Amino acid sequence: MTLSAPITQHVHTIPRKAPDGPANLIGLTRDGMREAFVAAGTPEKQAKMRVNQVWQWIYHWGVRDFAQMTNLAKDYRALLAQHFVIALPEIVSKQVSSDGTRKYLVRIAGGHEVETVYIPEEDRGTLCVSSQVGCTLTCSFCHTGTQKLVRNLTAGEIVGQVMLVRDDLGEWPVPGAPKDETRLLSNIVLMGMGEPLYNFDAVRDAMKISMDAEGLQLSRRRITLSTSGVVPEIARTATEIGCNLAISFHATTDAVRDVLVPINKRWNIATLLDALREYPNLSNSERITFEYVMLDGVNDSDEDARRLVTLIEGIPAKINLIPFNEWPGAPYKRSSNNRIRAFADIIYKAGYASPIRTPRGEDIMAACGQLKSATERARKSRDAIAAEAGLPPA
Numbered sequence: 001m002t003l004s005a006p007i008t009q010h011v012h013t014i015p016r017k018a019p020d021g022p023a024n025l026i027g028l029t030r031d032g033m034r035e036a037f038v039a040a041g042t043p044e045k046q047a048k049m050r051v052n053q054v055w056q057w058i059y060h061w062g063v064r065d066f067a068q069m070t071n072l073a074k075d076y077r078a079l080l081a082q083h084f085v086i087a088l089p090e091i092v093s094k095q096v097s098s099d100g101t102r103k104y105l106v107r108i109a110g111g112h113e114v115e116t117v118y119i120p121e122e123d124r125g126t127l128c129v130s131s132q133v134g135c136t137l138t139c140s141f142c143h144t145g146t147q148k149l150v151r152n153l154t155a156g157e158i159v160g161q162v163m164l165v166r167d168d169l170g171e172w173p174v175p176g177a178p179k180d181e182t183r184l185l186s187n188i189v190l191m192g193m194g195e196p197l198y199n200f201d202a203v204r205d206a207m208k209i210s211m212d213a214e215g216l217q218l219s220r221r222r223i224t225l226s227t228s229g230v231v232p233e234i235a236r237t238a239t240e241i242g243c244n245l246a247i248s249f250h251a252t253t254d255a256v257r258d259v260l261v262p263i264n265k266r267w268n269i270a271t272l273l274d275a276l277r278e279y280p281n282l283s284n285s286e287r288i289t290f291e292y293v294m295l296d297g298v299n300d301s302d303e304d305a306r307r308l309v310t311l312i313e314g315i316p317a318k319i320n321l322i323p324f325n326e327w328p329g330a331p332y333k334r335s336s337n338n339r340i341r342a343f344a345d346i347i348y349k350a351g352y353a354s355p356i357r358t359p360r361g362e363d364i365m366a367a368c369g370q371l372k373s374a375t376e377r378a379r380k381s382r383d384a385i386a387a388e389a390g391l392p393p394a
C-alpha cells in the first residue's frame, strides 16, 4: 500500500425527516416492529410475515424506500410510508488516514455529533461504534472523558452507524450477484465514544439487530463490547447480548486504577474480577480481553505485569496492550517500545496472548481514546485534567 497524506472529504447526504414526524423503523427490534405494524393497522395474523419482509429489505438489502419493497402490495407500501420512515443519522464528513482507516463524523438528532471509525485489516474490517455523545466517566487518559455526556444514542443511531458505513463501503448485496463471503465490514467493537453499559438497552437492541440472521448477520463472536467496568451490567451483557467482552483494566492496584479509571472507586478490582469469572460460563464466549493502556512510568513496570498475571489467574483471557495515544493536553506519555515489549514478554511467558495494538488512524485522531466531537464544549481545561491525574499543570 502506498502511503499518502490523509484526506478529508465532505459527503453529500440526503436530508432526513424531522424527528417528530412518522416513526423510524431503524432501531426497532423484531417485536417492536411487529407492534408498530399492528398499531398502524396491519392485521395481527399478517404482522409477523410483514416484519420478515420489511426486515429483509432494510437490513439485508439496504433498501430505504418503501416503494422498492416489491413483494409487498402497493397499498400496503403506501400504508407503511404514511406511518413510518427509514431514517439514518447523517455523515457530516469523512477523513481517510494514510493507513486506510476511515473516521466518520456522524450527526444525530438534535445536531449532536459522534465519531465512528472503520479499520480495514488483512482478514477483517472492524467498525468502532459510539454509544453515547461524550461520557459520564472521566478516565484521565481518555479524550472522550474530557467531554460532558450529552445524551445516550438510540438503538437506531447505534445500528445506523453500521448501516451508514456499509453505504459508504458500497457493501449491500446486489440481487442476483453471486454471494461474496468476504465482508469489508465484518466486526463491530463498541469502543467508540461513551460507556456502552450505561446505555445498555439501546446497545443490546442495536446488537440484536446487527446479529439477526435475516439481516446484517454479524455473528456474536464478531462483536466486542468494551466497558470500563460497570459491574452490575456485566452479567446481562452475557445473557442478553452474548458478545465478546473487553475490559478497560489499565492498572493493577486500586490506588492507580482509582485515578486512571475512576469508576474503580465504585467497583474496585476485586469486585470487577469476581464478575468476570462468571462471564465465560454465562455467555459461552471464549476469552475476555483485558485492555491495558501503556502509560510511561504510571502502570508499565515489570511488577505491574507480574501483578496483572496474578490478578487474572483462572480467567480465560487475552491481554491487549494499547500504546497510549496522545491528544492535546493529555497528562501522560506513551511507554517506550522497549518497555511495552518487556511488559508483553512477562505476560506471554505466563501463558497469555499479549498482542500490542498497532495504533490506527493517528494522523486523523481516530485512534483509541482520541475521539471527541469538536462541537461539544470541553468540560475541563488542560490544567484541570492534569490536576485530577495528580500531575503538575501542563
Ligand code: SAH
Pocket (backbone or CB within 6 Å): 139, 141, 142, 143, 190, 191, 192, 193, 194, 195, 196, 226, 227, 228, 247, 248, 249, 291, 293, 322, 323, 324, 325, 326, 327, 368, 369, 370
Ligand atoms: N467506554 C468504554 C469503551 C470506549 S474506550 C471503555 O472505557 O471501555 C475504548 C478503549 O480505548 C478503552 O480500553 C479505553 O480505555 C481506551 N483508551 C481511551 N483513551 C485512550 C488513549 N488515549 N490511548 C489509548 N487507549 C485509550
Ligand code: SF4
Pocket (backbone or CB within 6 Å): 135, 136, 137, 138, 139, 142, 143, 144, 145, 146, 192, 193, 194, 195, 228, 248
Ligand atoms: Fe468513558 Fe471509556 Fe473514555 Fe473512560 S475510557 S472516559 S469509560 S469512553
